[in-house]
Amino acid sequence: MSTSRSGGCQCGRIRYTAEIASPDAYLCHCRMCQRATGGVSIAFVNLPKAARTWEAEPDWYHSSPIARRPFCSACGTPLGFEFVDGENCDLTVGSFDDAAYFVPVSQFGIESRHDAWSNTLDLPGKRCDEHEALVERWAKVGMTVPE
Template sequence: MQIMTGGCQCGRVRYAARIDSDAAYLCHCGMCRRATGGVSIAFRNIARADVTWTTEEPDRYRSSAIAQRGFCRTCGTPLTFEYPDSDMMDLTIGSFDDPARFVPDQNVSIETILPAWLDCSHLPGTTLADHASTRDRWLATTGKLPD
C-alpha cells in the first residue's frame, strides 16, 4: 500500500489516496468524452475510504441519472466519477502527481471507442521545447517551461 497525492491544476482541491496496485482503466463512453473534452478518460477505481481530501473536497455535479462527477470549480479539472450509492469511486489518472505509475488494464464502454485514437504512437511527435509558439509564450511569461 502506498500513499499517492494529487489534485486539480490550480491546487485548490488536493487529495491523498492509498493505492495498492498500478491498475487503471480507460473509459470510452460518450458521457466521459463530453465531461472531459477528451477522446477517453483514464481512471483509477478506489475505495472512498482510501481517499482523503487534504485541502477541500471537489465540487460535484449530477452528470447522469446514476452518477456524479467531482471537479474544481476554479480551474475546471475533472477529478472523480462516483456512483452515490457505492463505497468505490474513480479518480482521474491525470490528476495524480505521479500518473506514470499507473498502467491501463482494461477498456470500458468499448462499443463507443474511437479506434483512430487508440494507438497514436506511429504519429510524429514534438517536445514542448521544440513547439516554438507555445515554448516562447511560456518563456516570455514565466521564464521557464512547465513541468
C-alpha cells in the same frame, strides 16, 4: 500492500491523497465520460471511497441520477467519477502528481471507443519544450515551459 499517492487540480485548490492498492488503471470510452472531459476517453484508477481523502472538498456535478463527478470549479479539472450508492470511486490518472505510476489494464464503454485514437505511437511527435512559439510565450512571462 498499498501506497499513498497524492494529486489534485491544475490550479492547486483541490488536493487529495489516495491509498492505492496497485498501479492498475483503465480507460473509459463511454459517451458520458467523453462529454464530461471533452476527450475521446479518460484514464481512471478505481479505489474504495474510504481510501480517498480530500484536503479541500471538490465541487460535484451530478452527471446522472446514479452518478456524480468531482471537479474544480476554479480551473475546470475533472477529478473523477463515482456512483452515488457505490463503495468505490474513480480518480482521473492525469490528476495524480505521478501519473506515470499507473498502467492501463482494461477498457470500459468500448461501444463508444474511437479506434482511430487507440494507437498513436507511430504518429509524429514533438516535446512542448521543442515548440519554439510556446517556449517564447513562456519566456515573455519570465518562465520556462512547465512539465
